[in-house]
Amino acid sequence: MDVIEKLIAGHREVKEYSDISDKLAELINNDAFFWDNAVRVTKFFKKEVREHFAIEESVLFPLLEKILPPDVLDNLSEIENEHGPIIKKLDELDRISLQHLKYPSKTTRELFVKVCGEIIELLLPHARREDGDIFPAVRKIFSDANYRELENLYFKYMES
Ligand SMILES: [Fe+2]
Ligand SMILES: [Fe+2]
Numbered sequence: 001m002d003v004i005e006k007l008i009a010g011h012r013e014v015k016e017y018s019d020i021s022d023k024l025a026e027l028i029n030n031d032a033f034f035w036d037n038a039v040r041v042t043k044f045f046k047k048e049v050r051e052h053f054a055i056e057e058s059v060l061f062p063l064l065e066k067i068l069p070p071d072v073l074d075n076l077s078e079i080e081n082e083h084g085p086i087i088k089k090l091d092e093l094d095r096i097s098l099q100h101l102k103y104p105s106k107t108t109r110e111l112f113v114k115v116c117g118e119i120i121e122l123l124l125p126h127a128r129r130e131d132g133d134i135f136p137a138v139r140k141i142f143s144d145a146n147y148r149e150l151e152n153l154y155f156k157y158m159e160s
């Protein structure tokens with residue numbers, strides 16, 4: 001799997017976790033069942049989504065800025081700007097999880113459902129824009145040398 005395929009696979013995972021997020025509302029009255037599922041979602045956000053954003057921002061996007069034509073780059077900077085508000089929401093969700101550890105309550109669970117849903121609602125269109133506007137342009141334009149550079153940057157990033 002190359003870097004682009006990994007990122008596309010990450011986008012597909014968002015759809016799987018959106019199903020779990022939808023289920024949380026039904027579990028709202030059962031603290032233990034609720035958090036079993038909520039923890040799965042927070043782990044995904046923490047490990048996969050934050051890492052995914054970091055790879056895009058430090059590996060893929062800087063390379064694309066050197067290669068893609070101006071019209072695609074306009075789109076790219078808009079897409080990149082969507083990361084910030086999503087990260088803010090992820091931080092908010094982390095604070096809600098901590099609040100749950102200290103004061104488990106239905107209010108905390110409701111707040112978790114709300115913010116989790118907001119994150120998914122931001123992530124889905126964001127992933128769709130990358131899949132629809134960015135990756136097809138990359139596939140069309142990238143040369144073998146570009147792919148090699150992308151993989152090298154990725155390995156450097158993983159080692160740092
Ligand atoms: Fe992204
Ligand atoms: Fe992405």
